[in-house]
Amino acid sequence: MDKIAPFLSKVFGLLAFILFILGNILLFSPLPSTPLSCYHAAPLLWWGVMVVTGVGWFLLAQLLLVVVLVGLGSAVVVAILAKIGIEANTSLQARSSTVSRLSPLTLAELHALQYVCYIPSTSREHFPVENLPHPAIYLDDQKNTCGICQDTFVPPQYGKEQLAQWLIELKCGHVYHAKCIDEWLIKGSATCPFCQRSVRDVVDPSSAGGSQGSTLVNERRDSAFSTW
Ligand SMILES: [Zn+2]
Ligand SMILES: [Zn+2]
Missing domain, CATH: 3.30.40.10 (Zinc/RING finger domain, C3HC4 (zinc finger))
Structure with missing residues (x-):
């Protein structure tokens, strides 16, 4: 079971992704405004697919938000670290120049x-x-x-x-x-x-x-x- 569960999880994940893509195609190709669309053929089914696909959009939006936040956060952290690093280098240089200024003469x-x-x-x-x-x-x-x-x-x-x-x-x-x-x-x-x-x-x-x-x-x- 321990080996099957991750495998099943991957399969269902892939299946959900395929269904999500398929749902989007069914919903919007052709567009609901045109006469030969799925919306006109079966409105209830269309709304059902719309709800399920909407959940998919929500999850995708969450994922994107996390990616953006992590990206921004890490950029900010990197910037802060760089600033601290530069300041540390500067003070190190100042210290070493003081040391070399006072070290014995050649x-x-x-x-x-x-x-x-x-x-x-x-x-x-x-x-x-x-x-x-x-x-x-x-x-x-x-x-x-x-x-x-x-x-x-x-x-x-x-x-x-x-x-x-x-x-x-x-x-x-x-x-x-x-x-x-x-x-x-x-x-x-x-x-x-x-x-x-x-x-x-x-x-x-x-x-x-x-x-x-x-x-x-x-x-x-x-x-x-x-x-x-
Ligand atoms: Zn003197
Ligand atoms: Zn003397």
Whole structure:
């Protein structure tokens, strides 16, 4: 019985569908308004078929309604999901860009930072800035220490061997020993240790010197001073 029931259900379904089609043909072909129609031959039978076929129409209309509603509903759900998905992607991108903005600098990015030569602002006349290896930065006594190691910056030495301390000025204006800020930016995060401002948005990696940059960085780490 368990096997026969689904089979019978299908057969009756098919039969009902055929009868429904046949009923429609009998009802409307030819149209009831023409003299040779079924309606004129047997009006009661025609109305009987009409009632049964009407039930079929009702069921069909229900089916169509369900299809339309499901279609509309799923379209709305898909649209909502797409919107949520896009928003999720956007926030993900924002997050990842924040992360990449704060992640440690590469050596090439590090080399693109601004080197400066410290000149005491109180005695700038003693330090001619011509031919300095890097742009001069004038700092008073309150600002001439490295925020990382707390050591005071050393002004350029003019002698037989001309020496200038390797210093880096970040875009925020804070100055550090290159050796000190190197460690922070490469092993820590791409921010100023003092004011937390990102240094990456002011770095242009395309202007970095590639392998030459790495060499310079290594050289800088070996000595606290540069010669020129
Ligand atoms: Zn330092
Ligand atoms: Zn800063």
